[in-house]
Amino acid sequence: MEEQQNTVTTYEKIGGEATVARLCDRFYELMDVTPQFKELREMHPADLKSSRDKLYMFLSGWFGGPDLFVEQFGHPRLRARHMPFAIGVQERDQWVACMVLAMEDVGIEENIRKILIGNFFNTADFMRNREG
Incomplete structure (x- = not known):
């Protein structure tokens, strides 16, 4: 008989719902007020709430927690959803x-951030749809 492994998800390791919410809040706060993110900010609507909520739902599932984005919108189809930008x-x-x-x-x-940075970079790089 195989022993069932109790895998702790990234979602659990970072603190679950509360941390994912704080991460999304902080991400959009920084984007909104930091001059070095000007071009990124300009790609988003004036009101960032919808963008923040979608990122929260996506990251919840991507980190191994509740798959909120899929439940509400279906498969993320990240590249297709980002193609207009x-x-x-x-x-x-x-x-x-x-x-x-x-x-x-x-x-x-830090050890979790290092892994996530690589994952985020690969995903963000996959969103690229133009040179430069």
């Missing part, structure tokens, strides 16, 4: 840099 190296790098700062600010442990 011109995303190049600058936008990718701004998104990742903003997320790195947000993770630091909400206190996600």
Whole structure:
């Protein structure tokens, strides 16, 4: 008989719902007020609530918690959903840099941040739809 493994998800490791919510809040706060994220901010609507809520729902499932985004919107189809926006190296790098700062600010442990940075970079790079 196989022994069932109790795998602790990233969602649980970082503190669950409360931390994911704080991470999303901080991410959009930083994007909104930090001059180095100007181009990234300009790609978003004036009111960031919907963007924040969608990121929260997505990250909840992506981190191994409740799959809120899929429950409400279906498969994320990230690339297709981001196709209307011109995303190049600058936008990718701004998104990742903003997320790195947000993770630091909400206190996600360094060893977890290092893994997440790689995952976020790969995902953000996959969103690129233009050169440069």
